[in-house]
Amino acid sequence: MEQLGFTVIMPPPTSKRTISLGVAHSPEFACLPIKICIGNLIEAHELGADTFLMAGGVGPCRFGLYAQLEKEILEDAGLGYKALIIEPPGQGPWQFLKQIKKIGTSVSWMQLVRGFHFSYQKICIIDELEKLVQQIRPRERIKGTADKIFTYALKTFDQAKNYHELCDAYGLARQKLLHIPQWEYTKVLKIGVVGEIYTLLEPFASMDIERKLGALGAEVTRSIYLSDWVREHLLGGLLPGISHNMYHKLASPFLNHFVGGHGIESVGASVNFAKAGYDGIVHIAPFTCMPEIVAHTVLPRASKHCNIPVMTIYVDEQTGQAGLNTRLEAFLDLLRDKKNFLDRDITMC
Numbered sequence: 646m647e648q649l650g651f652t653v654i655m656p657p658p659t660s661k662r663t664i665s666l667g668v669a670h671s672p673e674f675a676c677l678p679i680k681i682c683i684g685n686l687i688e689a690h691e692l693g694a695d696t697f698l699m700a701g702g703v704g705p706c707r708f709g710l711y712a713q714l715e716k717e718i719l720e721d722a723g724l725g726y727k728a729l730i731i732e733p734p735g736q737g738p739w740q741f742l743k744q745i746k747k748i749g750t751s752v753s754w755m756q757l758v759r760g761f762h763f764s765y766q767k768i769c770i771i772d773e774l775e776k777l778v779q780q781i782r783p784r785e786r787i788k789g790t791a792d793k794i795f796t797y798a799l800k801t802f803d804q805a806k807n808y809h810e811l812c813d814a815y816g817l818a819r820q821k822l823l824h825i826p827q828w829e830y831t832k833v834l835k836i837g838v839v840g841e842i843y844t845l846l847e848p849f850a851s852m853d854i855e856r857k858l859g860a861l862g863a864e865v866t867r868s869i870y871l872s873d874w875v876r877e878h879l880l881g882g883l884l885p886g887i888s889h890n891m892y893h894k895l896a897s898p899f900l901n902h903f904v905g906g907h908g909i910e911s912v913g914a915s916v917n918f919a920k921a922g923y924d925g926i927v928h929i930a931p932f933t934c935m936p937e938i939v940a941h942t943v944l945p946r947a948s949k950h951c952n953i954p955v956m957t958i959y960v961d962e963q964t965g966q967a968g969l970n971t972r973l974e975a976f977l978d979l980l981r982d983k984k985n986f987l988d989r990d991i992t993m994c
């Protein structure tokens with residue numbers, strides 16, 4: 646958006662205050678993502694934002710209504726926000742770019758394509774770096790080193806003004822990560838994380854489950870990264886990568902119709918992780934999330950069929966850290982026991 650000439654006001658990172666503000670203004674039964682978004686928008690308004698850009702949606706999940714709902718809630722709260730809603734394109738990248746162009750009328754097509762390309766490159770680079778961090782976390786000798794480097798790298802990506810600066814910042818961060826001293830494990834547990842996309846992508850919403858798993862000695866892979874979503878939904882699947890068609894096919898023996906959100910993808914990705922030899926699946930869902938509740942009812946059958954343990958965790962503003970930590974520790978202990986029984990060369994040194 647900055648490349649298109651807009652002034653972008655980023656709300657502060659999501660915090661307890663964000664959630665409190667969101668909870669105070671949202672319907673009680675609403676799922677966690679909208680509560681966080683409302684809180685983010687209130688905090689952005691405090692910093693001077695007057696317009697918000699939100700994606701629309703289709704299907705039997707509440708997301709399609711959220712942009713409208715947010716606008717009305719914020720109006721009721723006395724915050725004069727203008728809402729710009731980008732409906733799902735469904736017809737490839739041009740449809741999406743046309744919608745963006747309507748917002749910035751004085752923007753040329755060339756500026757638009759350049760801006761989009763730059764943002765897409767940024768997203769891909771962040772995802773690549775985060776995948777490396779997920780590999781290093783369970784192996785690093787000093788816990789938290791990879792995360793510190795990653796957090797600093799995000800700041801340098803933010804400051805990059807063009808593709809070359811971005812690549813330089815990426816190269817530097819990657820080198821730093823590769824030089825982190827690591828323990829020589831013969832094997833670490835491999836965990837696939839599946840679930841509702843917002844909760845997977847926003848660490849605060851998932852209560853940092855990925856980091857916790859990494860610190861407990863598990864290498865984590867997420868079923869969907871932001872670049873996958875952009876490729877699939879905004880670029881119409883034109884570029885190679887994970888496609889939801891593949892997940893739908895894998896899920897079909899257990900769930901063969903659209904249930905909204907990423908319900909089918911959660912089931913398909915779990916089957917995919919099982920086929921790839923992962924040791925367990927953590928399924929994350931916001932409390933009251935209908936698509937993931939459907940996936941939750943189906944996952945035990947997929948788990949039994951594919952012989953892979955699955956643990957579902959629901960999160961909302963009431964979820965406590967201590968209970969979550971205990972559940973994750975217990976799950977990993979059980980997986981280690983199972984693995985030791987099957988494969989005695991697993992040791993940690």
Ligand code: SF4
Binds near residue numbers: 676708841906907934
């Ligand atoms: S997928 Fe679930 S959590 Fe996400 S918006 Fe829909 S109902 Fe809410």
